Amino acid sequence: MKKIFNLLLCFFPFITLNAQIHEIGVFLGGSNFVGDVGNTSYVSPEKPAFGILYKWNKSPRHSYRFSYTQSGITGNDLDSEETGRSRRGYRFKNNIKELSAGLEFNFFDFNLHDYHPKITPYIYSGLSFFTFDELYVLGGKTIKDKNSNSIAIPIILGIKSNITPNLILGAEVGARYTFTDNIDGSNPDNESLALRRFGNLNNNDWYVFSGITLTYTFGQKPCYCAE
DSSP states (O other), X not given: OHHHHHHHHHHOGGGOSTTOEEEEEXXXXXXXXXXXXXXXXXXXXXXXXXEEEEEEEOSSSXXXXXXXXXXXXXXXXXXXXXXHHHHHOOEEEEEEEEEEEEEEEESSOOOTTOOSOOEEEEEEEEEEEEEEEEEEEETTEEEEEEEEEEEEEEEEEEEEEEEETTEEEEEEEEEEEESOSOSSSSSOSOGGGGGGOOSXXXXXOEEEEEEEEEEEEESOOOOOOOO
């Protein structure tokens, strides 16, 4: 009976949750903003960013990923190569606190129970919920209106390797397309501030987190069928 039960586990691994490998760790890096104020480079970290993350590896190719990341966000027109922005000279500061959940896909098999050194590129996407301050510009100065929140779609590209049997080191760049156009104060939602709007009101803001991840792996080894 025991052999039959073990065989069933091999063919139907989803009936047990204890046979999965888990990862928990930290993210350290930097952030930058892409919108109507400041530099337009997509990868140009300006402020420190940090966070925590958890992964539930369902197979050597994919895992469910959950994370919390926060950072200051800033933009300064004087850093832009566009003449119009440089002459305008606006600047802003904001704070992003993000919760994200989604699916991470490995381009190569990344079996955490095979302790030989391995490396793989990966891609992650899902859905992010973040908080920030609604801003507006008055007399060339950026002023806070209220606290707000929005949704973003993360697109993360990275590469990772197991540096010890239980530690995985990764490097990644993650752009977030947001559903707001007012992280920089260019398009306040408050209709009483409609005359303060400027820039391209048809394009939403982006923010980018770039850095490294270090995660610790734990969990029971899954059942493998004998040939």
